[in-house]
Amino acid sequence: MTTLDPKDGYAVLINTFRVAPERADQLLALLERATKETMCFRPGFVSANLHVSTDRTRVVNYVQWRSRIDFEKMLQDARARVHIQDATDIATSVDPIIYELCSNEQAKERS
Numbered sequence: 348m349t350t351l352d353p354k355d356g357y358a359v360l361i362n363t364f365r366v367a368p369e370r371a372d373q374l375l376a377l378l379e380r381a382t383k384e385t386m387c388f389r390p391g392f393v394s395a396n397l398h399v400s401t402d403r404t405r406v407v408n409y410v411q412w413r414s415r416i417d418f419e420k421m422l423q424d425a426r427a428r429v430h431i432q433d434a435t436d437i438a439t440s441v442d443p444i445i446y447e448l449c450s451n452e453q454a455k456e457r458s
Contacts, residue, residue, distance in 0.1 A: 349394040350413060357393055359446040361407065367402040368403035374437045375399060378408055381430035386410070388411040389424065391417020406438075411439035415445060 366374050375397055382395045393411035413419040421427050435441055
């Protein structure tokens with residue numbers, strides 16, 4: 348379950364893939380499989396969420412890691428690298444950036 352609390356100090360990977368609309372489902376399936384088969388077993392993995400733009404030209408993977416070190420160690424895993432390469436082969440471009448969550452607000456009930 349994704350939690351959004353700046354106090355957790357998670358390293359947040361927001362990876363934006365540009366993709367041909369007809370390949371969006373293929374990329375989503377690959378990323379979902381990679382998460383279920385490999386990433387979720389890596390030390391420091393917290394959660395992952397996949398998003399697709401309404402025009403189907405972008406797929407965004409929002410992943411929380413316990414720390415940047417855990418994320419960097421994942422990049423050295425041979426199984427993870429295969430999934431990363433497969434996703435890169437489907438996408439026309441990839442923009443992975445690590446973020447730090449600074450603020451979070453929730454909807455408030457009105458009386």
